[in-house]
Amino acid sequence: MYHPASPAAGDFIDHNEVLETLSYAEANRENRPLIEEILAKGALKGGLSHREASVLLACRLEDENEEILRLAKKIKMDFYGNRIVMFAPLYLSNYCVNGCLYCPYHSSNKTIARRKLNREDIIREVTALQDMGHKRLALESGEDPRHNPIEYVLEAIETIYSIKHKNGAIRRVNVNIAATTEEDYKKLRDAGIGTYILFQETYDRTAYERLHPYGPKHDYAWHTEAMDRAMRAGIDDVGLGVLFGLEDYRYEFAALMMHAEHLEASQGVGPHTISVPRVRAADDIDPGKFKGGITDDTFAKLVACVRIAVPYTGMIVSTRESRECRERVLELGVSQISGGSRTSVGGYFEEEEEDTRQFEVHDNRTLDEVISWLMERGHIPSFCTACYREGRTGDRFMTLCKSGKILNCCHPNALMTLKEYLVDYASPKTLEMGNQLIENEIGVVPSPKLRALVARQLTAIEHGSRDFRI
Numbered sequence: 001m002y003h004p005a006s007p008a009a010g011d012f013i014d015h016n017e018v019l020e021t022l023s024y025a026e027a028n029r030e031n032r033p034l035i036e037e038i039l040a041k042g043a044l045k046g047g048l049s050h051r052e053a054s055v056l057l058a059c060r061l062e063d064e065n066e067e068i069l070r071l072a073k074k075i076k077m078d079f080y081g082n083r084i085v086m087f088a089p090l091y092l093s094n095y096c097v098n099g100c101l102y103c104p105y106h107s108s109n110k111t112i113a114r115r116k117l118n119r120e121d122i123i124r125e126v127t128a129l130q131d132m133g134h135k136r137l138a139l140e141s142g143e144d145p146r147h148n149p150i151e152y153v154l155e156a157i158e159t160i161y162s163i164k165h166k167n168g169a170i171r172r173v174n175v176n177i178a179a180t181t182e183e184d185y186k187k188l189r190d191a192g193i194g195t196y197i198l199f200q201e202t203y204d205r206t207a208y209e210r211l212h213p214y215g216p217k218h219d220y221a222w223h224t225e226a227m228d229r230a231m232r233a234g235i236d237d238v239g240l241g242v243l244f245g246l247e248d249y250r251y252e253f254a255a256l257m258m259h260a261e262h263l264e265a266s267q268g269v270g271p272h273t274i275s276v277p278r279v280r281a282a283d284d285i286d287p288g289k290f291k292g293g294i295t296d297d298t299f300a301k302l303v304a305c306v307r308i309a310v311p312y313t314g315m316i317v318s319t320r321e322s323r324e325c326r327e328r329v330l331e332l333g334v335s336q337i338s339g340g341s342r343t344s345v346g347g348y349f350e351e352e353e354e355d356t357r358q359f360e361v362h363d364n365r366t367l368d369e370v371i372s373w374l375m376e377r378g379h380i381p382s383f384c385t386a387c388y389r390e391g392r393t394g395d396r397f398m399t400l401c402k403s404g405k406i407l408n409c410c411h412p413n414a415l416m417t418l419k420e421y422l423v424d425y426a427s428p429k430t431l432e433m434g435n436q437l438i439e440n441e442i443g444v445v446p447s448p449k450l451r452a453l454v455a456r457q458l459t460a461i462e463h464g465s466r467d468f469r470i
């Protein structure tokens with residue numbers, strides 16, 4: 001029985017409720033009065049229910065589909081402005097005991113080289129990432145209690161935060177590791193992580209158990225209830241995601257919205273971020289083998305519908321997507337992207353001798369190329385990590401976000417962290433473009449007093465000051 005606040009996965013992701021939602025959406029895909037009503041509710045920027053959002057995704061009316069894209073762009077600008085937060089993945093280890101059929105790290109893949117970074121490796125990788133200009137990482141690791149126990153991950157986090165190369169520093173470490181115990185989540189919280197990210201892969205239980213034939217990840221309820229354990233353990237910021245391309249995107253979309261509703265109902269705050277990865281080729285992995293492939297048009301519409309349905313939740317797109325596709329979805333709702341990424345273990349410091357990539361990257365540009373491209377398109381690349389370091393997490397962040405007051409922090413912080421990047425890492429072309437952008441954007445900072453403070457800090461950054469944040 002569908003019960004959004006229930007702790008049991010089978011209740012908050014009720015299969016029948018998803019199927020009823022899909023048939024309701026299909027039945028109303030050309031119901032103009034209803035779709036107009038839902039768009040009007042969406043325009044109030046309070047979000048939509050999973051049923052309403054599914055109707056928009058199913059919509060077949062041309063004008064209304066145009067309106068969906070237009071509204072998504074407006075909500076994106078109202079809450080996130082033209083700021084785009086930057087991050088990079090860091091792969092610690094590809095040892096894994098699970099059998100995920102869509103991932104090259106599955107334990108029955110005997111052709112892939114297995115690697116695990118030791119402390120010296122981590123220092124080399126993080127130094128390379130800092131020398132690129134990154135301030136925020138997403139830590140990735142296979143699930144293997146023998147090779148990658150929680151202690152290994154905790155030591156890695158401590159090492160990462162301890163490295164300060166020149167003006168470099170990793171100020172926020174988000175963690176994407178397998179579902180674990182409340183006790184381990186407490187340890188991660190105490191280690192000072194940012195967001196705990198876990199992809200559901202698929203919400204369809206039958207498909208899930210088929211795609212995860214063995215290993216601890218085979219347990220659907222354990223995996224699906226992980227965010228509840230993490231939030232009960234005191235991790236305020238969690239990141240959801242579905243691996244689009246495995247199963248029916250409409251089913252996944254409806255269930256993803258139900259998961260967000262569940263966290264709001266049971267934990268008092270929805271997800272901090274939602275990721276929308278698509279299955280990509282890798283060693284032993286052929287995306288064509290899965291039945292859920294979607295076109296770039298459908299992917300763009302899906303991003304727009306997520307944006308309208310959960311306006312306060314950040315959206316992440318990685319280098320699984322091409323430059324062209326990223327360009328499109330940045331306008332429609334995406335607020336955070338990776339740049340200069342390596343998806344192999346040890347890939348930042350050394351050229352890959354062996355292919356340990358988790359997926360083929362579709363945007364191979366350097367971070368500096370991505371930064372100048374973003375600025376050419378009128379976006380402000382932001383390396384801000386202030387909120388969680390200022391205790392603005394979970395519902396405290398959401399309250400500020402819902403009131404729009406977050407703008408008073410985000411925009412100044414974006415300009416100041418961009419300035420740090422420009423002074424320490426940018427190419428001459430990017431430096432010139434960036435200084436011009438900052439000059440244009442400082443006027444957007446809400447109050448004259450704040451503007452004066454930011455202007456003083458921007459000058460201070462040119463003279464060596466670092467890490468000032470609001």
Ligand code: SF4
Pocket residue numbers: 096097098099100103104105106107141142143178217
């Ligand atoms: S998706 Fe994660 S758990 Fe599954 S095989 Fe890959 S690394 Fe292991």
